[in-house]
Amino acid sequence: MKEILVSLPYFGPISQFKELVNADKVWIEKEDNFQKQTYRNRMYIYGANGKLSLNIPIKHVPKTKVKVHQKYSEVKIDNDDKWQSVHWKSLKTAYQTSPFFEFYEDELAPLFSKVYETLYEFNMDCFETVLECLQLDLEKAYTFEYNKQPENISDLRNLINAKSLVEIPKYMQVFQEKYGFLHNLCILDLLFNEGPNAIEYLKSI
Template identity: 65%
Template sequence: MQEILLHLPYFGPVSHFRELVKPAGICFENEDNYQKQTYRNRMYIYGANGKLLLNIPVKHLPKSKQRQHQKYRDIKIEKDLKWQKQHWKSLKSAYQTSPFFEFYEYEIAPLYLKDYNFLMDFNYDCFDVIRSCLQLEIDFKKTEEYFNDANDFIDKRDLINAKKNIEIPEYVQVFQDKFGFLSNLSILDLLFNEGPNTTNYLKSLK
């Protein structure tokens, strides 16, 4: 059976986790170049005023070196900005009235207290927390070289593109009565609203 090749996002969208629950091996792309405007350092949640972007600030190369490519695994987080405090505050504000926020918050909150240097390290920890919350046994590998044509894999790396519009079936969201259903938000939106049913929902997606 072919493995599914994916990028590692920051609490990726529902469409990303739909692939992770499929009965196939998972391989994360560790050798790609970093690109802006992707789910590597951003997620979207449902805030009181609609769709809300949470973005992790990253260190940029000096202007003299900005034409050079940086590997995703080498991207450092910009620590001068108090993004962790702001992201956790936004998550609490958005989901503290959701059915399952209190059930999971003590597993997720430590991510916003620990000091991280590299974005990829943080994202792997986010992934581990979701696996724990959903009690998912997901074995995965990491690439050791970059494949431009990943013919030996089921290539789903395009799911990292935050501009990609993907529609998914509705579930009940906290502020849905105000702005309607918002499709393909962060896995946290599904988790806080659906709780233990999250895995069944993901497996039902085509």
């Protein structure tokens, strides 16, 4: 039985879902600290001008003389910034001509209208929605303490690092003729372009 440990992203890169489809059980890290420059609050899509980063604004803890680590599950979203409408408009602009945007539109749209207090809660709903779109039935569990070196499990929490450069096999992308193939964008790019075939693509890489 293959068990993996992952951190919860904002939709998440294709490289993470490649691991998820080949796992028997996924442990979701709930006890880690929030870190910048990760997929926890950003995703990359293929926009009309190339690679586009969509970032969720968060409320930072006040600075003190002693460095304070903020627990990821407690990070609050800054909803004074109307980021949800901006992100949804960006997705529609980028993918409305893709083969399968309309196929998944009704499932994804509610995520960008409901108000969420915490980043973790929002990302969990995004994760569950993508699993439904992929028709991927995963056995899930959640950590109850932070373990730096877990045993008998594949620790893939590093896939949350947005700085990692990962190459994947090509599939058709909306603006590919203009800017070429962009590797390892968010899972939505694969869904909108490949539709129901996305799960087979993930299993094959």
